Amino acid sequence: MSSEPVSLDLDRRSFMKASALAGGLALGGGATGHALAQEGGEEPPDGALGNEGEMVKTVCNYCSVGCGFKGERKGDAFVGQEPWFENPHNNGSLCSKGASIYGTEHSEKRLKHPMRLEGGEWQKISWSDALAEITDEFERIRREHGPDSVMWMGSAHFANEEAYAFRKLAALYGTTNVDHQARICHSTTVSGLANTWGYGAMTNTLNDYRNYDLLFIIGQNPAEAHPISMQHILEGQKRGGKIINVDPRYTKTSAHADEFHRMRPGTDVALMMGIMRYLRDQGELDRGMLADRVQGWPDVEVELDKYDLDTVADITWISRESIKHLGDQFIEHKPNIQIEWAMGGTQHNNGTQNIRSYALTGLATSGIGRAGGGMQVMRGHANVQGATDLGPNSHILPGYYSVE
Numbered sequence: 001m002s003s004e005p006v007s008l009d010l011d012r013r014s015f016m017k018a019s020a021l022a023g024g025l026a027l028g029g030g031a032t033g034h035a036l037a038q039e040g041g042e043e044p045p046d047g048a049l050g051n052e053g054e055m056v057k058t059v060c061n062y063c064s065v066g067c068g069f070k071g072e073r074k075g076d077a078f079v080g081q082e083p084w085f086e087n088p089h090n091n092g093s094l095c096s097k098g099a100s101i102y103g104t105e106h107s108e109k110r111l112k113h114p115m116r117l118e119g120g121e122w123q124k125i126s127w128s129d130a131l132a133e134i135t136d137e138f139e140r141i142r143r144e145h146g147p148d149s150v151m152w153m154g155s156a157h158f159a160n161e162e163a164y165a166f167r168k169l170a171a172l173y174g175t176t177n178v179d180h181q182a183r184i185c186h187s188t189t190v191s192g193l194a195n196t197w198g199y200g201a202m203t204n205t206l207n208d209y210r211n212y213d214l215l216f217i218i219g220q221n222p223a224e225a226h227p228i229s230m231q232h233i234l235e236g237q238k239r240g241g242k243i244i245n246v247d248p249r250y251t252k253t254s255a256h257a258d259e260f261h262r263m264r265p266g267t268d269v270a271l272m273m274g275i276m277r278y279l280r281d282q283g284e285l286d287r288g289m290l291a292d293r294v295q296g297w298p299d300v301e302v303e304l305d306k307y308d309l310d311t312v313a314d315i316t317w318i319s320r321e322s323i324k325h326l327g328d329q330f331i332e333h334k335p336n337i338q339i340e341w342a343m344g345g346t347q348h349n350n351g352t353q354n355i356r357s358y359a360l361t362g363l364a365t366s367g368i369g370r371a372g373g374g375m376q377v378m379r380g381h382a383n384v385q386g387a388t389d390l391g392p393n394s395h396i397l398p399g400y401y402s403v404e
């Protein structure tokens with residue numbers, strides 16, 4: 001593989017080819033911290049020896065963007081880091097979190113061995129003593145209080161295999177009291193999308209950001225929450241795509257958008273239903289596609305009857321004229337419309353309905369199942385999707401089989 005820096009200006013095939021090379025070596029979650037890639041910087045070749053050790057490709061363990069870098073390994077130790085310019089996700093860049101991994105990995109505050117509190121003082125104990133104590137306690141608690149007396153708290157930072165094994169361990173213990181961060185993160189996305197078209201995950205790759213004609217960002221601030229992904233978003237804008245940001249707050253993402261509309265918090269459903277109602281009233285729904293591909297669409301239209309412009313303006317605090325304007329933007333740019341959200345959409349008591357309203361708008365604009373249009377669901381933790389698919393969830397078994 002060439003060590004030449006690559007542009008984010010990749011076509012789909014090149015991106016997938018480059019992505020396939022991005023396996024690398026998982027190195028226990030840390031590396032040293034050179035920050036953002038420097039233009040014209042030098043990238044050491046694979047397997048080259050640096051001053052201290054061997055350079056290997058690895059992936060930042062913090063968030064779902066999955067940025068790559070080259071870690072320097074000496075024996076079993078992580079001793080350095082260099083940019084991985086040809087990685088298609090980040091082109092050598094890292095955000096402040098990825099750039100500070102070395103500090104976290106080697107922090108003197110990091111717990112590196114088991115400790116036991118004895119007489120008010122933390123004492124270091126051996127791994128074998130810790131394992132024996134933990135298993136003895138688990139057995140005692142189950143014997144005295146039953147298996148449901150223990151809550152098994154997993155993690156979206158587990159690898160797929162760890163997540164699967166953790167779920168199985170809880171089941172072996174005899175309980176389904178097991179969960180992880182997705183419960184308060186994108187669990188409403190999983191249920192909202194799965195109940196709309198069967199599977200609860202984003203429909204597009206990062207690469208597909210360059211194909212949107214309209215990117216509608218609602219309840220998400222990628223410029224700060226997923227800063228490296230913003231490079232892809234801005235590449236799409238550079239290619240002529242338009243960004244509309246709707247949010248209660250004006251954020252750094254709003255500053256990059258072509259339009260910003262302030263909304264009343266928690267009124268996403270009314271807004272999306274209002275936009276769909278406007279499309280219908282303008283005769284802009286693809287009747288053939290909806291009849292052929294979408295079961296139950298007539299039921300949606302019964303609901304749309306409730307969302308006239310005045311009602312939606314009253315609920316959302318977005319003016320009647322602005323809602324019409326947003327509807328016109330959807331008409332002008334469909335079907336290559338991508339809708340992006342994160343916690344601002346999910347973390348509501350009606351979060352699942354928010355997500356369903358985004359998904360229905362995707363169907364109403366014929367944007368699903370194609371490059372350019374779709375749902376850009378920005379997950380949080382590094383493997384929150386994999387952990388949800390395979391692991392620690394109280395209500396489902398690995399692979400979304402019901403526990404019932």
Ligand code: SF4
Pocket residue numbers: 060061062063064065066067090093094095096097098099226227228229
């Ligand atoms: S954007 Fe995410 S994956 Fe990339 S460096 Fe930052 S935390 Fe790591």
